[in-house]
Amino acid sequence: MVAHIRSLIDQGQLKPGDRLPAERELAVHIGVSRPSVRAGLRALAAMGVVQSRHGAGTFIRSGPPVLGSEPLSFLAALHGFTRDEMFEARRVLEVGVAGLAAERATGEHLASTAEEITGMYASLEEPLAFLRHDIRFHRAIATASGNPILASLVEMVSALFYETRRKTASRAHDLRESAEMHRAIYNALRVRDVDRSRQAMNDHLVLAQQRQHLEDASAASDGEPPAPEPLEAAARAAASARDLLAGELSVHQPTPVRARSMTVGSRRAPMTRARA
């Protein structure tokens, strides 16, 4: 089913925005059962390829490519991604993206970036609303980079970040400071200063990472359950078993020497903790 849809896309017979035939027709056409068609559609939806609209059917996604957060959150659960790893990934991606955005952002991109900053200042007392503007701000910059591959990767990491961050967001006490840092990024983008945009993005993510550690520590001292180590161990065992079988998927190389785990305060807080 997935392979069939893939080949239709490759041949140009399906384009963004096209509606897929009904399940029944697909089943007959491909020669599989309807449950298989349904399972295939679910898989395609998780990959961000199709989108079902209630009452209207299933469509090939249009607009900028959006990868579902599902694949990455599965990997996070399996491999026990840590917050530090996530911030590191964000820095590598988003500092570069900010530099490109400084060169390429259109007026429209800058306007939607500014809009999210306004939203942040309007929600200083509402951490979750603030977080949503924060995510959209980073997404707007990723779009402004003009590189849809980078934009998809940022989207994927942001979705994962949102999932984990929203559990501790209510503990954020520094939203004004955070809004200021976002504004600094915007100001640099607006004057098309590549170096300053990159620097401002880096500063923001470094500080956000430090704040996240504080929120984690505050959650721990309030007696919230500590990270479920056995679960993480089980996930790692499952992961290494799977790596042996698959011999691929080297997204995460498990544990060579980790210099950064020596940094102060960077206890390994698995991002899977509240997922049980």
Ligand SMILES: [Zn+2]
């Ligand atoms: Zn941010």
